Amino acid sequence: MKKTKTYMDNLMKNKEFCEKFDKEYQNLWIGEQVARARHKTILTQDTLVNRIKNNKTLPIKI
16 A cells, blocks of 8 residues: 655655754643643642742743
8 A cells, every 4th residue: 555645754854854843842742741730730820930939931931
């Protein structure tokens, strides 16, 4: 059976694109995990920031 190549398949052949894609995917995954944990424990972003004693932009950047 012949596999139909997608646009994404072609992009992933590019090493530079693939590396950047992987890095952004990891950032997205981390952000999702933080959001899930925050919602599970019913924490607001402000409360999380106060608990980690950091500036307010850190959770947003994650």
